[in-house]
Amino acid sequence: MSPVNSISLSESNGLTFLEIDNNKATAKVSLFGGHVLSFVPKLDGKERLWVSPHAYLNGERPIxxxxxxxxxxxxxxxxxxKGALPAHGFLRTQVWKLVDSQDTEEGTSITLRPSFTRAQGFEYDCNVTLQLIIGDTLTMSLITENTGTVPFKYNCALHSYFHVDHINHTELQGIDGDYKDKLADWQIKPSPTPYTITGETDRIHLSAVKNTTIEVEKSAFTDVKSEGNDSLVVWNPWLGAASISDMDPFGYKHMICVETSLTQGKTLEPGESHALTQVVVPR
Incomplete structure (x- = not known):
């Protein structure tokens, strides 16, 4: 379908991108992976998302x-x-389709769907839709609908990488309760106070955190609002970034992942649907 006026198409290295520019924000979305790459509100002109300068933008691997x-x-x-199936599933390495777009008072509305939802490791009938609204805020809803005759269980996440000026001057507000620490053999630990990042971090917070604020230099920079989640994941590779082929060794200084997630298993009965939603709110 032809996109609305606020969307233009661009191509590079065999990938197609949606370039969004309306009176509220600019954004960029890759159809490879159904992947939001940029969100810059015109309120302050500052990028909220972080993309590695060494990211593969040619379809060879996830971005x-x-x-x-x-x-x-x-x-x-x-x-x-581990390694028998692709980490984080198979949607981020396929080409998605633009099935609808609209210019509204809220901003630019975009609906994307993947090419397929059945593959090794998940062979159930379902529809998956990613709905985006690019306006004063960035709203992303990942909707899963069971169209089959048997229930199924799944997990998912919006694995957002947020830009920060420097990780040493960054603090997260609004996260409490216990988390599972992947770096300590999944030990259960309490959330730190204050919540700063001082080394490699890979945590699954086990409560459905709804509101998180990313503060930079003691000032609120971005709110992350979550709905439909059962957990929140916080990740930064720290010095481990040097061993990641598509990441600069010092890239960890300018990013923090705050991921709206389902990690404890969501069961959908036939005919049921569920929306995992993250709203990025500039401050």
Missing amino acids: RGGVPVCWPWFSDDHGQE
């Missing part, structure tokens, strides 16, 4: 940065040996 779509499992939680 490092922005907002990868993880579905129907998170990380390697697919019930098979």
